[in-house]
Amino acid sequence: MRWTSLLAIYFLCWAFSVFLVLPFGVRTTHEVGGEFIPGQAESAPHEFNIKRVAIRVTIVATIVWAAFVLNYIYGWVTPAMLDFVNPSNSAG
Numbered sequence: 001m002r003w004t005s006l007l008a009i010y011f012l013c014w015a016f017s018v019f020l021v022l023p024f025g026v027r028t029t030h031e032v033g034g035e036f037i038p039g040q041a042e043s044a045p046h047e048f049n050i051k052r053v054a055i056r057v058t059i060v061a062t063i064v065w066a067a068f069v070l071n072y073i074y075g076w077v078t079p080a081m082l083d084f085v086n087p088s089n090s091a092g
Contacts, residue, residue, distance in 0.1 A: 009068060014061040021056045
């Protein structure tokens with residue numbers, strides 16, 4: 001696989017990992033006991049630390065990307081294994 005393809009796949013893993021990581025560790029202003037700003041949603045996070053989120057996302061994306069690359073190399077899960085319409089064509 002070309003390095004540009006690996007880079008593009010890593011970028012996609014990183015972008016999707018944002019949605020996996022973002023909800024974890026969020027505390028609302030009500031949970032912290034802080035004061036609400038007029039117009040603020042009750043579900044809004046009290047403090048948003050972009051650096052902490054970026055580090056978490058990078059760790060998760062790297063793990064997902066490494067699993068993808070290893071599966072590509074070793075062929076643990078193939079498209080034939082995921083063919084539920086024609087199960088007779090599956091390998092295994």
